[in-house]
Amino acid sequence: MIAFNEICKEIIYTDNYQKMKNYRHHGNVSCYKHSIRVAYLCYKYYMKKKPNYDIYEFIKGALLHDYYLYDWHNKGEGHRLHGFRHPKFALKNAKRDYVVTELMEDIILHHMFPLVPTLPRSKAAFIVSIMDKKAGFYDYKRKKKRV
Numbered sequence: 001m002i003a004f005n006e007i008c009k010e011i012i013y014t015d016n017y018q019k020m021k022n023y024r025h026h027g028n029v030s031c032y033k034h035s036i037r038v039a040y041l042c043y044k045y046y047m048k049k050k051p052n053y054d055i056y057e058f059i060k061g062a063l064l065h066d067y068y069l070y071d072w073h074n075k076g077e078g079h080r081l082h083g084f085r086h087p088k089f090a091l092k093n094a095k096r097d098y099v100v101t102e103l104m105e106d107i108i109l110h111h112m113f114p115l116v117p118t119l120p121r122s123k124a125a126f127i128v129s130i131m132d133k134k135a136g137f138y139d140y141k142r143k144k145k146r147v
Contacts, residue, residue: 004043007059012036016069016097023071029139031066037138039063041131053103053124061107062128064094087112 011017020032039062046055068089091108094100100108107128110120120126 001047002055004040004059007043007056008036008039008063011060011063011098014097016093017063017067019069020067023069025066025139027139027141031068034135034139035063035066037135038065038128038131041135042128045127045131051123051127053122054101057101057103058107058124058128060098061101061104061124062131064090064098064100064104065108065111065128065132066090067093067097067108069093087116 017032020035021030023031025031025034039059042062043055043059046058066086068086070089087109091100091105094104094108103122103124106121106125110116110118110125111129111132113120113126113129120129
């Protein structure tokens with residue numbers, strides 16, 4: 001069995017990924033914490049269901065799904081329609097900083113389904129989309145302190 005931290009380490013310790021700690025995402029939860037939560041929920045799903053796709057690509061795609069690297073709450077900085085546009089920004093940044101596979105690209109581009117009405121092409125991307133909603137719900141419930 002592969003450890004969650006082993007899969008994540010080549011991404012989460014990079015300088016740009018660490019910057020995600022500075023961006024508030026949902027409620028008082030940082031983009032970093034939210035993305036880790038989504039990836040961990042995906043990891044738990046994978047370990048339970050043992051689906052037929054690569055765990056590394058699955059978890060890395062989940063880690064990078066919100067890798068847009070800006071504070072979308074600052075409306076004056078051109079972040080209008082963030083919910084619709086950020087998957088493309090996240091993909092552009094991910095391709096700049098990491099090796100992105102076809103599965104990872106599908107995950108990043110389609111994690112906002114059904115808000116962005118383009119269907120995920122893979123089951124993995126659909127699962128990340130579900131786990132993103134689950135984590136987002138949890139994020140908004142935690143309004144006590146920034147994590």
